Amino acid sequence: MSSISFPKTTRYLMGLALFLGLVSMSACTGKAGAKGVLKMPAAADAKSLDPAMADDLYTNEAISLIYEGLVEYEYLKRPHQLRPLIAEAMPTVSKDGLVYTFKIKKGVKFTDSAHFAGGKGREVVAKDFVFSFLRIADPTINSGGFWIFDGKIKGLNDWREKNKTAASVDYDNGPEGFKALDDSTLQITLANPYPQLLFVLAMSYGAVVPREVVEKEGKDFGNKPVGTGPYILERWMRGSKITYVKNPGYAHSSFPTEAEEGDDKALLADSGKTLPLMERVELSIFTESQPLWLNFLSGQLDRAGIPKDNFASVIDSGSNNLKKEFADKGMILTIAPSPDVTYTAFNMLDPFIKKAGPKFRQAIALSGDTKDTLKVFYNNRGIPAHSPVPPGLAGYDENFINPYQRYDFEMAKKLLAESGHPGGKGVPVLQYEIGQGAESRQMAEDFQRRMDKLGIKVQINVNQFSELLSKIDQKKAMMWGVAWGADYPDAENFLQLLYGPNAAPGPNGANYNNPEYNKLFEQMRYMADSPERRQIIHRMMEIFATDMPWLPGIHRVTYGLSQKWLKNYKPGYMGGHIAKFLRVDDELKAQGVK
Template structure:
């Protein structure tokens, strides 16, 4: 899931409709969780965004058929709105889910005063929204050509200009009010993991048709929380859904000391306990660090600049932090970070040898190890292939063919006619000026990142121009293929390599493919990989990684190691490798317990 995206700013403040009656949730109103996002969301219609922060919120509003077990390692799925895990037929081609009766959407004006029960057709409708070409859903790649009959309806919509939501799809059927059957074009035992992704949460058709283009600001689901207040780019307030059925905290330890402590303090509790979640958008690292120090935040990732103040040389908490009762949880993200080059840009794009040489030289100029040392303060590992550790298809022995080599970079540029002028900067082979325009954002980390890139490019004689904007405008430009170079990160939406490799698949230009990259060789490898069961895809993912290195579309950078600091009042915290919202699994000690 993309970690930065643009923010909806249609209204300055939104106050959601609060449901009355039917109280079920065990959440306590005086238990308030205070957290921060390091970048803004862009609303909560996940069909139209892949914003990491939007997904955090959507995960606790919209329920999927299945979800992740909170503690299990390796990750595993458990039922959510489904009564049990699916019945699987025809060697993994047919999945049948039975939905629990008596689950209701939160009250909303769209329902005109009636209680609205969750039914199988809600999941079918939600998937049809993903299929609708007008929505340009990045999640379409997850189900493209996977559900029998679905693509025929997509093709029809492209021709007619309108998606027929009332048309039946052979592979997507409600067998009765609570039973949904998926029929796939080929066996896929990975399919339930796709259904656990936030975009596949149930949305009511009445709500979509009622709010239309404002849907992202009026999310209505069946999950443990609901949107209460929303100030775009500033604050998000969630309150416990009073109609939520609740659950018992009853997870099994994996045997670690951390898990053992969680089981000891949380087992048997009626959940959720948190009555309100206050989310502040704090983009500047120093401000977030100060907010945590002053106990305005209940947990947060240690910012890079604060690492020396918090951790010793062995990455353990320093005594002054321990004395405050603060806890440390370290985990390596299932992610990659990278710099993207726009393959449609007239300067850096294209497939001619001189263009490939230019992109390769740019990649060779950048010292990832120095970047990790300076920007990450050592809290990261170098990314070698498209699929990161912790995701199916990752090969821990794979090594990228592109390393730090400014000498070779200069030789490449000399060989392909990028000549240096009297000022030491190179021109294009036709003699015109060469300037690499790099989109970036404000903030101290972005400034340091830009300084590293300028140093790298100066060393090979390429002039750089850093264009500071916000994530909204940068993402919009990338989606429209109107930029030259930009950096991003992708966190696993589900533990399968296709979630990463689809980011460079040609048909996904305008969705997740922000490099606007189209390669017959790469696309053929991707399609071949999708024909294989997940356990046989690694060789294809390796070849795709080599193809990206050959074309130098991306410059892979790192996978971050997150150091979470947790205030002593917070109970039940653990960072999950895939699932990002853990608020429904937490508790806050009462004032009496604190004493």
């Protein structure tokens, strides 16, 4: 046989491969030394950078670096408190609690845009807030944030209704509830007392947007944001990375000067400094845990949550501390409760569930060991939930014990018999709806096994998310697992999940409707935190525990790691992304992960 030489094209391809390899290797070392850059992960991409579309956690976080509102949460204080941001001070409130008057800070400007005169960002005035708030209620925008104002602002619902049929939405004749008294004075008039107003104004839905840019960009406004925030969007690679650069004109917010008792004093090292502290922020989007974890271990990320699969190799199960290998690298473990609750809801309008009565639901609750669930499915990252309200929120009662949040199989069998179904007799196959994902499936199968021991058969139905929502909306779902995260730090946000008028498609998917609970909710929702209000909430929790419209699951606890060079990190912040408070020590970072 004669020898075969490589054809020309193959030689070219080999050359190309070599070139690509060289490009890759040179690039690996090329960007390591970039200074003033904060590199953070995100578990999902933002759907839009329009504050009116800030419907989920990740969108809200991505938006909060660009946009801001009248008030924001104190970074270092717990329980959560608010401080003025674009407002000069906290508002004055009328005696009846219905009129809030804000003074706007002078000199706060939108960032530059071709849609402003001369292309330069202009100063924010009170009527920008009126426009921004009306936009949330605009029937043509369909913002998921309308609930923050729905039925609460004087004349707003009428304005929305009127504009549904109008040829164009009339922003110039807004309702009485939103008034710009002059350039620097904004007045909000409520239809009813609404103590949560300031909390919702701290959400991205409450951010100020420039009317001229919104109108010029139309539906593309969500891709071309112009705000007043600490950062400007530099590049958005959908599904991969969002890069921000510092807003050069930003001067109206500084690092807090007070921390909590017991906080590390180093948290105040940047006290009083103008924010943001970093020149650039990169939010990398990781839908898979391995690249997230490897990027963190190699120092390419300044912070990361600990993936479930890596948890045992990072945390010592006995002491619940960081293992030596990681502690020696200077990595810092942070543990913080998440303001959320997981639960399995019963559809209280389902004929069988309705007829079976509370003892049936209590029996099901007692047949499950939440501590075991925590161990098997959550690496013990959580605490059993006794009521809908998670710890850390105004109205949380740490002494409240739900008598059915424990494992007692004998009592479960007894209650099942008392409900008229001894040994599961006469119970139809329970239809348990779950979303997609291996973990949901495993948890559902665990539930199925527990029910089998009680003599009850369970059919697991796997759904696309929208399919599950449709079943809940149409009141066809019998039972389903779900979680709720806080919108703001008040028990009302969780107790409304069982308020009768909020039935599906509203947040009360269980369609629970107890007149006493409803009455108490209507009382407490208009009250500020006080012993009297806490007493009402306690009674509501008792009613919940007796009726058991849900099987309360857990309040999750977040475990995260910071690199030794990441400064000022305090977990458990409520309002958007914390990037503007964080600082990277570039000298320490240059040493790498050792």
